[in-house]
Amino acid sequence: MSEDDGRGIRPTRRDYVKYGGAVLGGGLLAGCTGTNEGNETNGTSDGSTTDGSDGTTTETETPTDGSYTVSMSPVGDVEFESVPESVFTRLTHHADMAFALGRGDAVNAMHAPDYYDALWNQFVERLPGVTLDWTGLYSSWEVSKEKLYELDSDVHLADPASVFQLGTWSTADLDEIGENIGPWFGNSFSARHQTPPTDWPGEYEYYGLWEQFERVAQVFRAQDRYDALAEVRDELLATIEADLPPTSERPTAVMIGSSDVEGDIYAYTLSNPGFLTAHTRPLHPVDAFEGAVESGTIVDLETLLEADPDVMLMLGGMLPTTDMGEIRATLESNAVAAEMTAVAAGRVHPQGARYQGPILNLFQLEMTAKQLYPDQFGAWPTYENGPYPEIPQGEQLFDRQRVADIINGDI
Structure with a gap:
């Protein structure tokens, strides 16, 4: 596309946001250089990452004009002259990050x-004094340049490499949006450590969920909120790590997703690299498939019975439109499914979303710990539908009021 895309008048560059760092061919910033040359995963030097901060994020403030720079792959260094006020997102891990920083209302697309407003509010119900409304926003998966000009967002919390993968965008298009409207700042291929498009310029680095969240917090000059939430998470992880049973005493588990548990069933692994497993990997679950099934594989009930998990986790089980009681009844009445240990023992439990941000991550760490290890962390209530169940205060693994206060700015 031409620079003005046929509109005749090209908008002027924003005065308050500008790119810094290296430019590839005069176009889009391609990202950070690092120690990952030659790595077959095209990611970090060892092909893995943790979910905590590694201390490499930079935030520099220019004393004379208040500008500051935040760096993240694949965009590299991005310089801001003021805190963004309107926020474009595509995937929910970025929208949840904005929400966690008290900017849920600033999100204008996702x-x-x-669908995700309904799901997230199942959890937000348990945060006193916190509200969230994403209904009616622009649905941004197949995003267009014209719509981005219309939205006029201060920052695009979206991975430009992921947008490039749509096949309708060039790096020149991406650079045009970042230069004329607001910068790109997002990372999505860290979800499963996917390889970016082969013709994407430059290297690509993977981040844990909370590593990425810290960088987003710095975009909004909200390091204090990040630090406070990270402290809540660190305490939660310490509680879990202190009481995890030995491997020999852990149940086998699977995670599945299906609107029809007697039809096509998608199986998902629980410990593979990437932030999609940020709530299961720290629990060190035992894979009922023993590594024989890759994440996203379609399986049938016979395959599940062969694996015979002790615990079955159901993606989408927390949606307001899902009835876990009905799902359990369907499985119990099916001749094949009824033979599974998880079904017979009543250990078929709901899950929320894989593209989680920090707030959902806290809730899902707690719920999954209880679903897998009730003797150590307290039993997960028999859940059929409705909001995240009320857990007695003495059995909660993190402080809801503290999280609510942080979101609302009471650090």
Whole structure:
């Protein structure tokens, strides 16, 4: 596309946001250089990452004009002259990050907004004094340049390499949006350590969920909120790590997703690299498939019975439109499914979302710990539908009021 895309008048560059750092061919910033040359995963030097901060994020403030720089792959160094006020997102891990920093109302776009608004509010119900409304936002999966000009966002919390993968965007298009409207600042291929498009310029680095969240917090000059939430998470992880049973005493588990548990069933692994497992990997679950099934594989009930998990985790089980009681009844009445240990023992439990941000991560760490290890962390209530169940205060693994206060700015 031409620079003005046929509109005749090209908008002027924003005065308050500008790119810094290296430019590839005069176009889009391609990202950070690092120690990952030659790595077959095209990621970090060892192909793995933790979910905590490694201390490499930079935030520099220029004393004379108040500008500051934040760095993250694949965009590299991005310089801001003021804190962004309007926020474009595509995937929910970025939208949840904005929400966690008290900027949920600043989000103007996201993938399937009504669906995820309904899901997120199942959890937000348990945060006193916190509200969230993403209904009616622009559904941004198949994003267009014209719509981005219309939204006029201060920052695009979206991975430009992921947008490039749509096949309808060039790096020149991406650079045009970043230069004329607001910068790109997002990372999505860290979800499963996917390889970016082969013709994407430059290297690509992977981050844990909370590593990425810290960088986003610095974009909004909200390091204090990040630090406070990270402290809550660190305490939660310490509680879990202190009481994890030995491997020999852990149940086998699977995570599945299906709108029809007697039809096509998607199986997901629980410990593979990437932030999609940020709530299961720290619990060190035992894979009922023993590594024989890759994440996203379609399986049938016979395959599940062969694996015979002790615990079955159901993606989408926390949606307001899902009835876990009905799902359990369907499985119990099916001749094949009824033979599974998880079904017979009543250990078929709901899950929320894999593209989680920090707030959902806290809730999902707690719920999954209880679902897998009730003797250590307290039993997960028999859940059929409705909001995240009320857990007695003495059995909560993190402080809801503290999280609510942080979101609302009471650090």
